[in-house]
Amino acid sequence: MILTSSNTLENKEIIEYKGLVTGESLIGANIYKDLFSGVRDVVGGRTSRYEEEIQKARDISLNSMIEKAEKLDANAIIGLKISYDNLGGTMGNTILVTAYGTAIKFE
Amino acid sequence: MKLKFKEHSSQYNRRAILSIAIGTGVGLIVYLIFLYFHIDIYGWNLGLIFAPLAAGYVETIAAERLIGEDIGAISAFILFIDTTFYSFILKNPTLGFNIITAGSIIVILQAAFPTLINYILLVLIGGFLSGFAKSIKSFERKLKTRVENQQTFAWETKDERMNDGQIHYFDEDESNAKLNNLGFYFLTSTDMKDRAHNTLGIFQSEVIIEKDARLIAMDAEIAEQEKLNMIKTGKDECLIKLADKIQDYGGNGIIDLTMNYTLIGMSGEIQITAMGMGIYIR
Numbered sequence: 001m002i003l004t005s006s007n008t009l010e011n012k013e014i015i016e017y018k019g020l021v022t023g024e025s026l027i028g029a030n031i032y033k034d035l036f037s038g039v040r041d042v043v044g045g046r047t048s049r050y051e052e053e054i055q056k057a058r059d060i061s062l063n064s065m066i067e068k069a070e071k072l073d074a075n076a077i078i079g080l081k082i083s084y085d086n087l088g089g090t091m092g093n094t095i096l097v098t099a100y101g102t103a104i105k106f107e
Numbered sequence: 108m109k110l111k112f113k114e115h116s117s118q119y120n121r122r123a124i125l126s127i128a129i130g131t132g133v134g135l136i137v138y139l140i141f142l143y144f145h146i147d148i149y150g151w152n153l154g155l156i157f158a159p160l161a162a163g164y165v166e167t168i169a170a171e172r173l174i175g176e177d178i179g180a181i182s183a184f185i186l187f188i189d190t191t192f193y194s195f196i197l198k199n200p201t202l203g204f205n206i207i208t209a210g211s212i213i214v215i216l217q218a219a220f221p222t223l224i225n226y227i228l229l230v231l232i233g234g235f236l237s238g239f240a241k242s243i244k245s246f247e248r249k250l251k252t253r254v255e256n257q258q259t260f261a262w263e264t265k266d267e268r269m270n271d272g273q274i275h276y277f278d279e280d281e282s283n284a285k286l287n288n289l290g291f292y293f294l295t296s297t298d299m300k301d302r303a304h305n306t307l308g309i310f311q312s313e314v315i316i317e318k319d320a321r322l323i324a325m326d327a328e329i330a331e332q333e334k335l336n337m338i339k340t341g342k343d344e345c346l347i348k349l350a351d352k353i354q355d356y357g358g359n360g361i362i363d364l365t366m367n368y369t370l371i372g373m374s375g376e377i378q379i380t381a382m383g384m385g386i387y388i389r
Binding site for chain 1 (some may be wrong): 283287298335339342346363368377
C-alpha cells in the first residue's frame with residue numbers, strides 16, 4: 001500500500017477512485033501513569049515516552065485506514081492527512097489522532 | 108433462691124407509714140410553694156424536681172428518727188406521681204414532652220428507686236452502645252460489598268455492557284461501506300486533473316457531540332473507547348451531511364476534503380467540521 005500526501009503518484013496512472021478511508025485513535029487514559037515510569041527520559045525538553053505514545057496512536061490510525069483501503073481493493077492512498085487534536089480530558093491529556101485520505105487503484 | 112421479707116411489728120409499720128406521710132406532706136407543700144410563686148424555667152415548674160427531692164429527704168430523716176433506718180424514699184415516688192398527674196394530666200399545660208421533662212423524670216425516678224434506675228440506665232446505655240457499634244459494622248460491611256461489586260461490574264462486564272447497548276458500538280466496515288456507497292466522491296486530493304469536472308464552490312458541514320455524563324462514572328479505558336466511538340459516528344454524520352448539501356446543488360463529489368475536530372464550550376463538547384470544494388464529475 002502506497003501512502004502519499006500528494007495528489008498523484010509519480011509515473012503511475014490512477015485508474016479508479018475507491019473512496020474515502022479514515023482511521024482514528026484516542027490516547028489519554030493512562031498516559032500520565034505511563035509517563036511517570038519514563039520520567040528519566042525527559043532530556044533537553046523532549047519527552048521520548050510521550051512521543052512514543054503519540055507514534056503508537058498514529059500507527060493505530062494509519063493501520064485502521066490502510067485496512068479499510070485494502071477492503072476497497074485499493075493499492076494506494078493519496079492526499080493523506082494526519083491531524084492531532086487535544087480533546088481535553090481530566091488533565092487535558094486526551095489526544096485524538098486522525099488519518100484520512102483517498103483510496104485509489106493505480107497501474 | 109427464695110426472697111425472705113423481714114417481718115416487722117405493727118408499731119414499726121405505723122411509724123414507717125407516718126414517715127412516708129410526713130415526707131409526702133412536705134413534698135406537697137414544697138410543690139404548692141413552687142406553683143404559687145411560679146418558680147419555673149421556660150414554663151417548666153421546678154417543683155416537679157424539688158418537691159419529690161424534699162419529700163424523700165424529709166421522709167428519710169423522719170424514718171431514721173422514728174424507726175432508726177431508711178425506708179427508701181417512697182414519698183418521693185408518690186410525689187412524682189402526684190405532681191406528674193397534676194401538671195401533665197389535670198392541669199394540662201402547654202408544656203410537652205421534651206429532653207428536659209424526660210431528664211427530670213429520670214432524676215425523680217432515680218431519687219425514688221436509685222438501684223433500679225441505675226441498673227436500667229446501665230443496661231440501656233450499654234445496649235445502645237452495643238447496638239450502635241453493630242450498626243456501624245453492618246454499614247461498613249454493606250459499603251465494602253457495594254464497592255467491591257462496583258469494581259467487578261466495571262472490569263468484568265465490559266462486553267456485556269456493550270451488548271446491552273450501554274456502550275455505543277461502532278462497526279468500522281459498515282461505516283466504510285456506507286460512506287463509499289453513497290454514489291458520491293469524497294476526495295482528499297486537491298484536484299482531479301485526469302477527470303473533467305465543474306466546481307460548485309466551498310461547502311462545509313458541522314456536527315457537535317454533546318458531553319456524555321455517563322462517561323464520568325465509567326472506567327477510564329471504557330470511557331475512552333466510548334468517546335472514540337461517538338467521534339467516529341459524528342464523523343460519518345458530518346460527511347453524510349456534507350454530501351447531502353453538495354448533492355442539493357447538483358454535485359456528486361468533493362475535492363480537497365479537510366476534517367477538523369475541535370473542543371468547544373466549557374463542558375467539553377466536540378465539534379467536527381468537514382469542508383472542501385464541491386464538484387460535479389462529468
